[in-house]
Amino acid sequence: MIFTTKAEYGVRLMVELGRQAKPGGAATSLKAIAAAEALPLAYLERIVALLKKAGLVESTRGAHGGYRLSRTPAEITMDDVVLALEGTVAPMNCFVDDTDGSSRVLCSHESDSGHACATKLLWLRVQGGVMEKLAQTTLAELVEFSHREPAATASALKNEQEDLTHA
Amino acid sequence: MIFTTKAEYGVRLMVELGRQAKPGGAATSLKAIAAAEALPLAYLERIVALLKKAGLVESTRGAHGGYRLSRTPAEITMDDVVLALEGTVAPMNCFVDDTDGSSRVLCSHESDSGHACATKLLWLRVQGGVMEKLAQTTLAELVEFSHREPAATASALKNEQEDLTHA
DNA sequence: CGCCAATCCTACCAACGAGGTCGGAGATGA
DNA sequence: TCATCTCCGACCTCGTTGGTAGGATTGGCG
Ligand code: FES
Ligand code: FES
Numbered sequence: 001m002i003f004t005t006k007a008e009y010g011v012r013l014m015v016e017l018g019r020q021a022k023p024g025g026a027a028t029s030l031k032a033i034a035a036a037e038a039l040p041l042a043y044l045e046r047i048v049a050l051l052k053k054a055g056l057v058e059s060t061r062g063a064h065g066g067y068r069l070s071r072t073p074a075e076i077t078m079d080d081v082v083l084a085l086e087g088t089v090a091p092m093n094c095f096v097d098d099t100d101g102s103s104r105v106l107c108s109h110e111s112d113s114g115h116a117c118a119t120k121l122l123w124l125r126v127q128g129g130v131m132e133k134l135a136q137t138t139l140a141e142l143v144e145f146s147h148r149e150p151a152a153t154a155s156a157l158k159n160e161q162e163d164l165t166h167a
Numbered sequence: 168m169i170f171t172t173k174a175e176y177g178v179r180l181m182v183e184l185g186r187q188a189k190p191g192g193a194a195t196s197l198k199a200i201a202a203a204e205a206l207p208l209a210y211l212e213r214i215v216a217l218l219k220k221a222g223l224v225e226s227t228r229g230a231h232g233g234y235r236l237s238r239t240p241a242e243i244t245m246d247d248v249v250l251a252l253e254g255t256v257a258p259m260n261c262f263v264d265d266t267d268g269s270s271r272v273l274c275s276h277e278s279d280s281g282h283a284c285a286t287k288l289l290w291l292r293v294q295g296g297v298m299e300k301l302a303q304t305t306l307a308e309l310v311e312f313s314h315r316e317p318a319a320t321a322s323a324l325k326n327e328q329e330d331l332t333h334a
Numbered sequence: 335c336g337c338c339a340a341t342c343c344t345a346c347c348a349a350c351g352a353g354g355t356c357g358g359a360g361a362t363g364a
Numbered sequence: 365t366c367a368t369c370t371c372c373g374a375c376c377t378c379g380t381t382g383g384t385a386g387g388a389t390t391g392g393c394g
Contacts, residue, residue: 118182
């Protein structure tokens with residue numbers, strides 16, 4: 001399992017915020033989002049706190065308050081979102097995360113018996129692949145994707161897969 | 168955390184088997200591998216059972232028995248290994264795995280309120296990126312990589328990263 | 335002003351999976 | 365026969381995660 005459902009909820013929350021893309025307009029209450037996406041409200045509160053700490057959303061307190069994006073959806077890449085939620089995208093727990101940007105590699109089987117850690121190469125490649133894909137995807141893309149009818153999902157994903165295969 | 172330490176141990180086990188690449192030669196006992204890599208023997212037994220079930224290793228029972236690769240290291244790609252160990256590389260628990268090959272997408276937020284599941288596009292992209300990187304890496308590469316001195320690790324990884332960035 | 339609707343914040347909990355162990359039952363060469 | 369090795373299932377323990385409870389603030393609005 002690459003990501004936790006916390007990330008899923010967070011991304012879905014961001015998409016919902018991006019759907020009513022009001023640059024500096026009215027805020028959307030968490031209650032509305034929770035109802036629209038059928039997610040537990042109390043849990044969303046904790047998730048959105050992470051997004052706010054990362055500067056991805058802004059909040060307005062009090063009655064008729066809520067949250068709005070601090071940037072336009074096209075300017076938000078998913079690596080920002082996922083990093084804010086998961087803290088780090090480490091392939092393995094032996095990749096110690098400094099949480100001050102990119103996770104630093106600090107594998108425990110280094111220079112033991114005279115040969116390098118065999119798995120580090122593989123994990124680094126995979127991590128690179130994940131981060132690449134996350135950085136390539138903007139929130140605007142997901143918003144646009146979710147606006148299509150579910151019937152169009154199959155073909156859209158087919159195109160995606162083809163793009164991936166001969167990439 | 169993308170992979171579990173079970174995958175780490177399994178890959179390291181495979182590398183150790185690939186290091187003495189005897190095509191049909193003598194088998195290596197788990198005890199020797201556990202000692203060489205400082206891994207718990209009892210746990211390795213359970214891991215290697217998965218590799219055997221997937222047809223990646225062959226076993227010889229009894230005294231002087233052990234395990235050997237059923238193919239040459241160059242013919243073994245890491246997606247085989249990881250799939251055998253982890254069962255599936257699902258980005259999210261809403262991706263139900265059929266375990267009969269590629270995990271089938273069966274997301275729970277399909278066709279609810281008239282719009283497609285927003286996160287599916289992202290998770291599929293990430294999963295594609297991971298599988299791509301896994302399939303590109305052969306066991307022979309890891310064996311060769313682990314033969315270098317640890318001092319050479321830094322530069323080797325630097326080259327890797329550069330390959331990744333302008334890829 | 336007083337209510338209500340929101341964000342905020344902390345502590346707490348239950349379930350699950352993952353890492354790991356134990357003990358034994360077959361196989362097999364020396 | 366005996367040491368050694370694979371095999372197999374039950375069992376345990378710990379950390380993480382998803383989720384809740386309950387409140388303290390903040391601020392619009394009648
Ligand atoms: S110890 Fe896991 S990557 Fe080196
Ligand atoms: S429900 Fe998670 S991808 Fe659709």
